[in-house]
Amino acid sequence: MYTFLVTFHLMGIVKKNSLREYWSTEPMFATPFFATLFSQDRFLALLRCLHFVNNATAILSDPLHKIRNVLISLTSAFGLVFVPYKDLCIDESLMLWNGRLAFRQYIPSKRHRFGVKFFVMCDVKTGFVQDIIVYTGSTTDIKHYEGLGVSGSVVMTMLAPHLGKGHTLYVDNWYSSPTLFQHLLSKSTGGCGTVRSNRKGMPAFGCRKMRRGEVEFKENAQQLALKWLDKRDVHVLSTVHTATVSATGKVDHLTGERKIKPDYVLDYNLKMGAVDKADMINSFVECARKMTKWYKKIFFHLIDTAVLNGSIVHRQLTGEMITEQGIFVIGCTVHIQIHYAIIVTISHPPTHCLIIV
Structure with missing residues (x-):
């Protein structure tokens, strides 16, 4: 099974239009290495029979019952193998899926637009994915917190193992609210994020017209809110920053003046992209291909x-900088070949088969 998974990952590096092309004997397109791992028929049979639950004992009312065991195992492992640094961020990720599915989502701002939505929590410094929740509508696997709504409950569910440890959370305006940030503050956890100006508890800003680059601060209990005019009004809420601004290093070409931004806008922009970065890295070598089954x-x-x-984790333990994800996948392939696979050559390359021991 290890070799089966690694074969799929190699297919993410060597891109082809269909699975059968990996066993093509055409000189222009041939990749004979795949035939040394599996015969085509054996590989496709394993893929067709891939299943993760006993249907006789599955909880059919759970929309994710076909993948729930794998999801629990992997997310539990993520939390055990890595202790995050101070800064965390939570954002949405979308996996492309155009087939029929009750919980398929449409997010116009995402690259794929249609698909399965995940709530993802990442460590900002390393990009390590700390936790994943699959969104399934009203049945989403979260603990509901009174007064925090769905978005706040998502945050509290994902942050639960990390509360009281001095972390700072960065989120966008779907999650941010004065109520949530005050609740986090009571758990020794900071918060920073863009926020909707009509959220309950947000201080009122003046109605005067602001010039571009101008900023207005309002303090609300232990929280600091700002209104900053960029291309449009931007509202940010924080419990860990002060009312200061810094030069961005850029110059306004019309006025010749140095551009400045509030410090926690700069900090937010720097630290909020961890989930998108993880999606980007995965997109280069993703093994998830067009499937007929969503699970x-x-x-x-x-x-x-x-x-x-x-x-x-490898980089954190060894200090070795792997600049391309594909190089790490190839290294994993070599390791698994050595330890788990016995390659048996039959009379000719396309019919080589693999015995997994």
């Missing part, structure tokens, strides 16, 4: 995430 697509998406986390 198989989620499975391979989770495996991609596990490999990304593995490369981050």
Whole structure:
């Protein structure tokens, strides 16, 4: 099974239009290495039979019952193998899926727009994916907190193991609210994020017209809110920053003046992109291909995430900088070949088969 998974990851590096092309004997397109791992028929049979639950004992009311065991195992492992640094961020990720699915989502701002939505918590410094929750609508696996709504409950569910440890959370305006940040503050956890101006508890800002680059601060209990005019009004809320501004290093070409931004806008922009960065890295070597079954697509998406986390842990332990995710995947392939696979050559390359021991 290890070799089966690694074969899929190699397919993420060597891109082809269909699975059968990896066993093509055409000189222009041939990749004979894949035939030394599996015969085509054996590989496709394993993929077709891939299943993660006993249907006789599955909880059919759970929308994720076909993948729940794998999801629990992997997310539990993520939390055990890595202790995050101070800064964490939570954001949404979308896995492409155009087929029928009750909890398929449409997010126009994402690259794929249609697909399965994940709530993802990342360590800002390393990009390690700390936790994942699959969004399934009203049945999403979160603990509901009174007064915090769905978005606040998502945050509290994911942060639960890390509360009281001095972390700072960065989120966007779907999650941020004075109520949530005050609740986090009571758990010794800071918060920073863009926020909707009409959130309950937000201080009122003046109605005067502001010039571009101008900023207005309002203090609300232990929270600091700002209104800053960029291309449009930007509202930010923080419990860990002060009312200061800094030069960005850029110059306004019209006025010749140095551009300045509030410090916690600079900090937010720097630290909020960890989830998008993880998506970007995975997109280069993702093994999740076009599937007829949604749960198989989620499975391979989770495996991609596990490999990304593995490369981050490897870098943290060894100090070795792996500049490309594909190089790490190839290293894993060599290791698994040595330890888990016995390659048996039959009369000709396309029919080589693999015995997994």
